[in-house]
Amino acid sequence: MGSIAVSSAELLQAEADIIRHSVGYLKSIALHCAVKLGIPDALHRCGGSASLAQLLAALPVPLPPTKQPYLSRLMKVLAMEGVFVASASGDDDVYHLNTMSRLLLEGGMSPCVMLSTTPQFIGSAMRLGQWFLSEGEEATAFMMANGGQIPHDTGAHDVEFNSVFNQAMAADSRHLADLVVRECVEVFKGIGSLVDVAGGTGTMARAIAKAFPHVKCCVLDLPHVIQDISPAPAPALADNNNVQFIAGDMMEFIPPADAILLKYVLHNWTDDDCVKILTRCREAIISQHGTAAAGNGKNGKVVIIDAVVGAPSPGVDVLQTQLLMDMEMMSLFMAKERYEHEWSKIFMEAGFTNYKIQSTLGLRSVIELYI
Template sequence: MGSNSIDSESSAELLQAEADIIRHSVGYLTSIALQCAVKLRIPDAIHRCGGSASMAELLAALAVPIPPAKQPYLWRLMKVLAMQGVFVAKGGDGDVYQLNTMSRLLLDDERGIWPGVLLATTPQFMGSAMRIGEWFTSEEDVEVTAFIMANGQNPHDTGGVDAEFNSIFNKTMAADSRFVADLVVRQCAEVFKGIGSLVDVAGGTGTMARAIAKAFPHVKCSVLDLAHVIQEISPEADNNNNVEFIAGDMMEFIPPADVILLKYVLHNWTDEDSVKILKRCREAVISHAGNGKVIIIDAVVGTPSPGLDLLQTQLLMDMEMMSLFMAKERYEHEWSKIIKEAGFTNYKIQPILGLRSVIELYI
C-alpha cells in the first residue's frame, strides 16, 4: 500500500474530510442564496419591520411577492443565510431574523453594496468561473481569459452590447465607490494634508472625487476617464465646482497634480501595463510639483495579517481577476517590484481599509 493511503486516517478525520469536500462542492449555493436575498429585497423587508421580523412578518413585508404555495419554503433559505452570518436568527426555533452589519450593507440605500452580489452572480461571471478548468488546459494564448472563452469578449466589450450587464456593472462600481469614499475620508484624512490638487484616474462618474472635495475643500479634484464615460455625466448633476472631469486615456496622458489617485485600477491590469500606468502617474506628479505622490487603493494580499476570512476573500478576488482580465491581486513583494520598475524611490502601505490598503508612492 502506498504512503498516501487513507487507511491510517481515523473515521472522524475521513468523515470530516468528506463533509468539507461536499461543502466546498456545493458552496456556489451560498452565492445563490445571497443573490436570492438581494433579489427578494429581504434585508429591506426586515428593515421595514424595525430590524427584526418573524417569518410571517417577513413574508408580509416583502416588496417582491412570493406565491402562497412557495412561502413555506422561505425559511430554508433564511436558515442558510443565517448560518453564513448574513442575518441573526433568534427565537426558540430560529424563526425570528434580525439585521446585522452584513445585511445592513445589503439595504437599498446610499451605503448599500448589493449590486456587487448581482454582478458576481451574473451568467457572464458564473459562466467565466465554469471555464477556468478548461482555460488551464487550453492551447489558446494566456490572454484569452476564462471570461472571453465563456462570453466571446472581455467584460468591457460585453458591457457595450449587453445593456443589463452594463447596468449592473456600473451600479456595482458606483456603490463600491460610495462605500469606500466614506471610509477613505474618515480613515485617511492625513493622506490629503498639505496637497492642493488631485486627479482620480479612471474615476468613473466622480463619486470618490466628490467625496474628497467635500471633505477637503482645499483640494482641487479632477477625474480622468475615457470619453464615453465622461460624456455620460451631466454637468447639472454635479454642483461641486471643485471637481473637474477630463476625457482621456491614462495609458497616453495623465493631467499633472500634487496627488494621483488609483482606486481599484491596477488589479485590473497585468504587471507590464501597471508599470506603464505608474510611469504616467509619476510623470504627472513630477511635471506639476516634483514632490507629490501617488495614492493606490487596492488589496495587498496577506495584509494586514488578516484572519482566514479576509485572506480567503483576497485569494478569491485574485482568482476572479485572473478569470476576467488576466490581472491579479498582489502580495507586497509584487507591489514593490512594479513600484520600483516605474521609478518610485519609496512607498508606504497602510492596511486600514479591510481587504484593501492605502499605498503611498513617493518620487
C-alpha cells in the same frame, strides 16, 4: 486511499467538507437571492427583525403562494452563513439584521453582490478549468465565456451589464469613501488637486471634494462610463460639486495633478500594464511639479487603494477573501491581487523609488507612492 490509516470520523468529515466546498457556490446564489428579493430592506422596514410571515408581507414584490414555503430554507442558509441572525420565538424563527446585512440595505453594497453574481462573472469562473488547459495567454476565462470580449468591451456594448458594473463601482466607492476620509486624513494634506483615474461615476472624487474642499478633483474614465453623467458632448464635463469629468484612456494620458488616485484599479491589470499606468501617473506628477520631487509626497504622489495580500497579518477570513479575489481577477483579467514584494517590483519598474503602506481599510491598504 493509500497506506495511511484514516479513522471513520476523519473520512466522514472529509466527505462533508468535499460536499460543502462542491456546493459552496450556492452561498453566493443565496446572497444574490437575498438582494434580488429585497430581504435586507424588508427586514429594515420591519424595524430590523421579523418572523417569516412578517418578512413575506414586507417584501417589495410578493412571492407567489407556491414559493412562499421555500423562503424559510433560503433564510436558514443565510443565517448559517452569518448574513442574518436567527432566533426562536415560540414555534417561529425570527430573523434580524446585523452589521453584514445592514451593508446590503439600499444605498449600500448590494450592487457589488449583483455584479459578482452576473452571468458574465459566474460564467467566467466556470471556464477556469478550460482556461488552465488552453495554450497561450491570448484569452482570459471571461473572454472564453463572453464571446471573446473583455469586461470593458462588454460594458461598452451591454447596457444592462454596464449599468450593474457602474452601480457596483459606485457602491464600493460610497462604502469606502467614508472610511477613507475618516481614516486617511493625512493622505490629503497639502494636496491642491487630485485626479481619480478610472474613477467611474465620481463617487469617491465627490466624497473627497466634500471632505476636503481645498482639493480640486477630476475624474478620468472611458467615454461609455461617464457618458450619462451629463448630456454635454464636450470631453470635459463640469460637475456641481467641484468635480470635473474627463473622457480619456489612462494608458494614453493622465492629466497633471498634485495627487493621482488609483482606487481598485491596478488589481485589474497585468504587471506590464500596471507599469504603463504608473508611468503615466509619474508623468502627470512631473508635469505638475517638475522633476525635483522630494520623495515624501510634498511634490506630488500616487495614492493607491488596493489589497496588499497578507499585510500586515490579516485574520483567516480576510486572507481567504483576498485569495478568492485573486482568483476572480485571474478569471476576469488575468490580473491579480499582489503581495508587497510584487507591488515593490512594479513601482521600481515605473520609476518610483519610495512608498508607504497603511493597512487601515480591512481587505485593502492605502499605498502612498513617491517619485
